[in-house]
Amino acid sequence: MKPVFLVGFMGSGKSTLGYAVSRKLNMSYIDLDIFIENRFRASIKELYNTRGEKQFRILEQNMLHEVGEFEDVIVSCGGGTPLYGDNMEYMKSRGTTVWLNASIEVLTARLCIPSAKAKRPLLANLTLPEMENYISKTLTERNKIYSQADIEFNADRLDDHSQIACATESLADIITHNTTFD
Numbered sequence: 722m723k724p725v726f727l728v729g730f731m732g733s734g735k736s737t738l739g740y741a742v743s744r745k746l747n748m749s750y751i752d753l754d755i756f757i758e759n760r761f762r763a764s765i766k767e768l769y770n771t772r773g774e775k776q777f778r779i780l781e782q783n784m785l786h787e788v789g790e791f792e793d794v795i796v797s798c799g800g801g802t803p804l805y806g807d808n809m810e811y812m813k814s815r816g817t818t819v820w821l822n823a824s825i826e827v828l829t830a831r832l833c834i835p836s837a838k839a840k841r842p843l844l845a846n847l848t849l850p851e852m853e854n855y856i857s858k859t860l861t862e863r864n865k866i867y868s869q870a871d872i873e874f875n876a877d878r879l880d881d882h883s884q885i886a887c888a889t890e891s892l893a894d895i896i897t898h899n900t901t902f903d
Contacts, residue, residue: 724794724816725896728867730860731800731841732831733821734876739797741889742896749794753802757784778805789815803866813871817899820870825860827877829853872899
C-alpha cells in the first residue's frame with residue numbers, strides 16, 4: 722500500500738491514531754519528528770533553534786521525501802509540515818493524506834495539560850486565554866492547507882481507550898477503502 726500521511730494541528734491525535742491504526746492495518750509507523758530527531762541526533766527544538774526555521778523546514782522536507790518513498794507505512798507529520806513548500810502536494814502525489822480535524826475546544830483541553838505544554842515550546846508560556854487565541858488564529862490559517870487532504874477525520878473523541886479503539890477502527894476502515902494498493 723502507498724504511504725498514508727496524517728496531518729493536523731498539534732494535539733489532534735496524529736501520534737495516537739497513527740500508531741494504533743498502523744498496528745490495526747499491519748503497517749509500519751513513522752512519526753516524522755522522531756525520524757528527524759533520530760537521524761540528526763538532536764531534538765526538533767534544537768534543530769529549529771540552531772538552523773533557523775527555513776533550514777529546519779528544508780531538512781524536514783527532505784526527510785518527508787525519504788519516508789514518502791516507503792510502502793505500507795503510516796506517517797504522522799508535524800503540524801507545520803504540510804504548510805511548507807509543496808509538501809502537501811508531494812504527500813498527495815505519493816499516497817493518501819488524512820486530516821485529523823479537532824475542534825479548538827478539544828485542542829485547547831489537550832494542549833493545556835502541563836506535560837503537553839512542556840513538549841511544545843510555542844505553548845509553554847501561554848495562559849489559557851492566550852493559548853485559545855493562538856490555536857484559533859493558527860487553525861484559521863492552517864485549515865486552508867489541511868483541508869486539501871484526501872480524507873478529513875473528526876479527531877475530537879480520543880479521551881479514553883474506548884474512544885481511541887473506536888476511532889482506530891473507523892479510521893482504519895476509511896483508509897482501507899480509500900487508498901491505492903499497488
